[in-house]
Each structure stands twice: as structure tokens, then as C-alpha cells.
Amino acid sequence: MEWIQQLINGISLGSIYALIALGYTMVYGIIKLINFAHGEVFMIGAFVGFYAIAGWGLGFFPALILAMAVCAVFGVLIERIAYRRLRNASRIAALITAIGLSLLIQYVVIYVRGAQPEAYPDALSNKTFDIFGVQISSQSILILSVSIVLMILLQFIVHRTKIGKAMRAVSHDMDAARLMGINVNTTISATFAIGSALAGAAGVFFGVYYTKIEPLMGIIPGLKAFVAAVLGGIGIIPGAMVGGLVLGVVETIVSALGYSLWRDAAAFIILILILLFRPSGIFGKNAREKV
Amino acid sequence: MKKVKGFWVFLILSIVLYGTVQLLINAGILNQFYSNTLIFIGINIILAVSLHLVIGITGQFSIGHAGFLAVGAYISAIFTMKLQLPFPIAILAGGIIAALAGLIVGIPSLRLKGDYLAIATLGFAEIIRIVFLNIDYVGGAAGMQVSHLTNWTYTFICLFITIVVIMNFTNSRHGRACISVRENEIAADAMGINTVYYKVIAFALGSFFAGIAGGLYAHNFYIIQPTNFGFLKSFDILIYVVLGGLGSLSGAVISAILLTLVSTFLQDYPETRMIIYSLVLVIVMLYRPQGLMGTREITDIFGKWKSVKSVKGGN
Numbered sequence: 001m002e003w004i005q006q007l008i009n010g011i012s013l014g015s016i017y018a019l020i021a022l023g024y025t026m027v028y029g030i031i032k033l034i035n036f037a038h039g040e041v042f043m044i045g046a047f048v049g050f051y052a053i054a055g056w057g058l059g060f061f062p063a064l065i066l067a068m069a070v071c072a073v074f075g076v077l078i079e080r081i082a083y084r085r086l087r088n089a090s091r092i093a094a095l096i097t098a099i100g101l102s103l104l105i106q107y108v109v110i111y112v113r114g115a116q117p118e119a120y121p122d123a124l125s126n127k128t129f130d131i132f133g134v135q136i137s138s139q140s141i142l143i144l145s146v147s148i149v150l151m152i153l154l155q156f157i158v159h160r161t162k163i164g165k166a167m168r169a170v171s172h173d174m175d176a177a178r179l180m181g182i183n184v185n186t187t188i189s190a191t192f193a194i195g196s197a198l199a200g201a202a203g204v205f206f207g208v209y210y211t212k213i214e215p216l217m218g219i220i221p222g223l224k225a226f227v228a229a230v231l232g233g234i235g236i237i238p239g240a241m242v243g244g245l246v247l248g249v250v251e252t253i254v255s256a257l258g259y260s261l262w263r264d265a266a267a268f269i270i271l272i273l274i275l276l277f278r279p280s281g282i283f284g285k286n287a288r289e290k291v
Numbered sequence: 292m293k294k295v296k297g298f299w300v301f302l303i304l305s306i307v308l309y310g311t312v313q314l315l316i317n318a319g320i321l322n323q324f325y326s327n328t329l330i331f332i333g334i335n336i337i338l339a340v341s342l343h344l345v346i347g348i349t350g351q352f353s354i355g356h357a358g359f360l361a362v363g364a365y366i367s368a369i370f371t372m373k374l375q376l377p378f379p380i381a382i383l384a385g386g387i388i389a390a391l392a393g394l395i396v397g398i399p400s401l402r403l404k405g406d407y408l409a410i411a412t413l414g415f416a417e418i419i420r421i422v423f424l425n426i427d428y429v430g431g432a433a434g435m436q437v438s439h440l441t442n443w444t445y446t447f448i449c450l451f452i453t454i455v456v457i458m459n460f461t462n463s464r465h466g467r468a469c470i471s472v473r474e475n476e477i478a479a480d481a482m483g484i485n486t487v488y489y490k491v492i493a494f495a496l497g498s499f500f501a502g503i504a505g506g507l508y509a510h511n512f513y514i515i516q517p518t519n520f521g522f523l524k525s526f527d528i529l530i531y532v533v534l535g536g537l538g539s540l541s542g543a544v545i546s547a548i549l550l551t552l553v554s555t556f557l558q559d560y561p562e563t564r565m566i567i568y569s570l571v572l573v574i575v576m577l578y579r580p581q582g583l584m585g586t587r588e589i590t591d592i593f594g595k596w597k598s599v600k601s602v603k604g605g606n
Contacts, residue, residue: 276400
């Protein structure tokens with residue numbers, strides 16, 4: 001019974017990773033850039049949610065929507081200011097810019113409000129259900145269900161709307177898409193907006209679930225979400241969801257076995273194993289290298 | 292002939308530099324603060340130059356250099372503090388074990404390219420850090436007490452050896468092979484260059500010198516903790532190399548000196564320091580992606596060195 005409980009904890013954690021990983025994977029799929037600043041978007045989302053709930057007394061859902069909206073704008077701004085100029089630059093230059101931006105956002109936040117952590121307010125009444133001896137908190141059910149709704153919404157946007165079609169076209173071949181009359185810049189901005197909104201939602205969930213947020217909180221979840229994206233096959237949306245869930249469950253199992261200090265190492269060991277044996281990820285197809 | 296002459300000039304210049312600083316320290320003109328800053332600059336130059344070999348010369352984007360620094364620091368600290376061996380042996384051991392770690396990390400991960408390699412090296416560095424965090428023998432999270440043994444002489448000797456070895460490696464057959472890997476790996480492969488071999492060699496050599504720097508680093512700070520070797524440290528080293536210009540040894544040296552000075556004078560304002568660091572990094576990448584020096588060396592600026600350079604074949 002305890003194992004089922006751990007499994008549910010793992011899935012809740014995994015759905016947070018999956019939401020962040022979706023942003024990574026969408027951005028990578030469309031402009032082949034590892035957006036290191038994505039973890040910081042997640043952090044901004046957590047703080048917006050915090051100020052909305054603690055400062056303005058908003059409820060959980062209005063705060064969630066506000067955090068998602070602010071993060072969407074923030075993500076678009078990052079793309080507009082930094083990444084757009086680098087679209088034809090070398091990969092290393094883009095990667096370094098992303099790292100630089102990530103540090104910049106972290107330390108500007110520390111500069112503005114200090115490095116002290118903040119305790120997240122109880123926005124949700126936390127009841128514990130007892131189902132066949134398994135203790136399940138209402139929080140983890142809510143996080144899980146809202147994540148699933150968001151993922152379904154994302155699938156709908158990507159596969160059933162015009163902008164989703166444009167995204168798929170641009171990620172397949174940017175030049176051909178431009179020739180077909182697709183506005184590439186708008187499409188990329190939309191990708192950043194959606195990915196960042198999901199990261200913002202993940203930030204609020206993280207705050208509610210772990211009850212503590214701080215300006216440097218984005219680094220480790222950001223990296224792990226990247227691991228999740230690679231695990232599922234980077235650029236592939238269902239892959240990011242599955243990768244996030246798998247990673248969350250594995251981490252929870254490692255902690256439950258009593259190796260909680262090794263929890264962070266587990267994610268990176270998974271990353272290295274997957275890179276060595278199946279670099280294209282669980283759902284990836286092998287692409288042949290062209291000379 | 293000219294190449295040999297260049298080496299002698301370099302040797303004499305460095306002996307003069309060493310002698311002057313040592314004299315100033317002995318005469319008490321440079322106080323503890325300044326001599327510490329100089330040692331710190333030396334360590335950072337070793338780190339920058341060793342990463343320059345991996346990123347700038349061989350073109351393998353590694354962002355986990357702090358992991359090898361950590362290996363060097365811990366191993367040398369174990370040698371001096373636990374095994375009571377002399378400091379030079381400890382430094383050398385730190386370098387050798389770090390090179391071994393570089394081999395272990397490099398052989399599997401150098402099959403990867405670009406972004407994936409970057410992430411894999413980052414992951415390995417984190418794993419190394421977490422391993423040290425969990426070993427009680429070296430103090431775990433609380434860290435390890437290390438006595439202060441690093442001085443200007445040790446730092447300068449290590450720095451000198453590092454620069455000479457990496458400069459000569461770059462100008463040798465192996466170095467040219469590494470540069471060809473950087474320029475176009477597939478073409479290099481087609482020309483019969485064993486690209487995997489050269490990538491691993493460059494990686495191990497870079498790790499070796501990072502380990503040497505680790506030995507000096509550990510014995511300069513009285514205490515080493517796993518948190519000192521997180522990815523912020525890796526990024527610090529990366530910034531030296533990128534800012535100086537990928538592929539320019541003197542660029543890496545210059546930016547290591549400049550940034551160490553900046554961060555020393557801003558050490559009371561760590562947030563401001565990081566904001567300046569990251570802003571500089573982003574702005575340089577946006578407006579001058581090749582870095583301060585590009586792939587040029589400082590010697591290119593002096594006309595009479597031009598012919599030496601063409602022999603070197605650096606560009």
C-alpha cells in the first residue's frame with residue numbers, strides 16, 4: 001500500500017516535471033535551442049502565484065491563470081530580446097546566451113527581492129482521502145488533474161488549430177514553412193508563449209506542493225525537466241509527458257528506498273544512460289546524419 | 292628557429308614576472324590580499340586554459356569542468372590531509388586522478404555532439420559533486436578542512452607548465468588534428484584522423500590541468516565543500532573561455548585576469564557581480580559572438596610575430 005502512495009507522489013512530482021519539459025521540448029523542436037532560461041520562467045511563475053495569493057488574496061485558480069499569463073508574456077519577451085537575433089548564430093553562441101539569460105534572471109530577482117525563501121500560502125484546503133488504505137492528498141489529485149487538462153489542451157492546440165499546424169510546419173522545416181506563407185516569427189513567439197505558460201503553471205504547482213520557493217529554485221527542476229525531455233525524445237510532445245512522469249516516479253522510488261541524497265544523481269544517471277544508449281529518446285526516431 | 296626564439300622570450304618574460312612578484316611579496320609591498328588575488332588569478336588562468344583546450348581547440352562543448360576541478364581538489368586534499376604526503380605530490384595526484392576521471396567521462400560522452408555533449412558533461416559534473424557530497428570520508432556536505440599550502444611559487448610553476456604544455460600541444464601534430472576536429476569533424480574523419488582518439492586526448496589533458504588547478508584551489512581556501520563545485524563554477528570557467536574568444540589562448544588568459552579582478556573587487560556585492568557577469572555574457576554573445584579576441588592570439592598584434600604565427604598555423 002505504501003508503494004502505491006509513493007507511486008502517486010511520484011506521478012504528482014512527475015506531472016510538474018512534465019509541464020516544464022513540454023516547454024523545453026517545444027522550443028527545442030522549433031528552433032533547436034536548449035532554452036536554459038526556461039527554469040527561470042518556472043521560478044517567475046511560482047513567484048507571481050505567490051504574490052497573487054499572499055499579496056492580493058486571489059484564489060488558487062485566478063492565481064494560476066495570472067501566473068500563466070505573466071509567464072507567457074515573459075517567455076515571448078525573452079525570445080524577442082535575446083534569441084531572435086541568434087537564430088542564425090552558432091549553436092554554442094545560442095546555448096551560452098541561454099545560460100547567461102538564466103543567470104541574469106536569477107540574480108535580478110535576488111537583487112530586487114533578496115535571496116530569502118518564501119513560504120507558500122495554503123491556497124488549497126488539503127484533505128486526505130483514504131482509498132483502500134492508500135492515503136491520497138487532495139492536492140496531488142488536483143495537481144495531477146489540472147496537469148492532465150493542460151496537456152490535453154496542448155495536444156488540442158498543436159493538432160487541431162491553425163497555429164498548431166504552423167508550429168508543426170515550422171519545426172519540420174523552417175524555410176519551407178516560410179515559403180508557404182507561414183509567419184515564422186509569430187509562430188515561434190506563440191511556441192514560447194505556450195511553453196512558458198505551462199512552466200508558469202508548473203511553478204504554482206511546485207509552490208503549493210513543496211510550500212517553499214526561492215529565486216534559485218528553477219535550476220534543479222529546470223535541469224531535470226530537460227532530462228525528462230531528452231528521456232522522452234526531445235522535440236516530441238508526448239515524449240516530454242512520459243519522460244516527466246517516469247523521472248518523477250524514479251526519483252520518488254530512489255527517495256523511498258532511503259537514498260534521498262542520491263535523488264538528484266538518479267536523474268543525471270538516467271540522462272547519461274539514455275544519451276549513451278538511445279540518444280533520440282524513448283519516442284524518438286533515429287535521424288541519419290547528412291554530410 | 293623563430294619559434295624557438297619565441298619560446299626563450301616567453302621563458303625570460305615569465306621568469307621576470309615571477310621574480311618581480313616574488314620580490315614584491317617578500318618585501319611586503321604586496322600584502323596578503325593582493326598576493327591572494329594573484330594566486331586566485333593564476334588558478335583561474337589554469338582553469339580557463341585547460342577548458343580552452345577542450346572547447347576552443349577541439350570544439351567539444353563541455354560545461355562540466357568544475358567536476359574535474361572537484362576531483363583534483365578532493366584527491367589532493369586527501370593526499371595532504373589524510374595521507375600526509377608532500378604538497379607537490381598531492382597536486383600531481385589530483386591532476387592524474389582528474390585525468391582518469393576525464394577519460395571515464397570522455398570515452399562514453401564524446402560520442403555525443405553539440406548540445407547533447409554539453410548536457411552530458413553537465414550531468415557528469417553534477418554526479419561527481421553528489422558523489423563527494425555522500426562520501427563521509429571527505430566530510431560530506433560539511434566539507435573538508437585543508438591547510439593553506441598554496442603560494443605564489445607553486446601557482447606560478449603550475450601556471451607556467453600548463454601554458455607551455457597546452458601551447459606546444461596546440462602547435463603540434465596532435466593539436467592540428469584537434470583543430471581539424473573543431474573545424475569539421477566529418478571532414479577530419481574522412482582525412483584519416485582518428486577523431487574519437489583526439490577528442491578523448493584533449494578532454495583528458497584538459498581534465499588533468501583542471502585537477503592541478505583543483506589542488507591549488509583546495510589548498511588556498513582552508514575548506515572545500517561540494518557546493519563550491521556546482522555548475523555556477525563550471526559557468527564561471529566557461530565565461531572566461533567564451534569571453535576571451537573561442538580558440539584563443541591569450542584571450543582566455545586575458546579574460547580570466549580581467550574577470551577575476553572584477554569579481555574580487557565586487558566580492559562584497561555578489562548579486563551585482565553575477566548580474567554584471569551574465570549581462571556581459573549575453574551582450575558579448577549578441578554583438579560579438581566570436582569573443583574579445585576571436586581565434587587570434589595576442590602575439591598576432593605585434594607585426595614581427597606574424598611569421599612565427601604562420602609557422603604555428605593557428606588560424
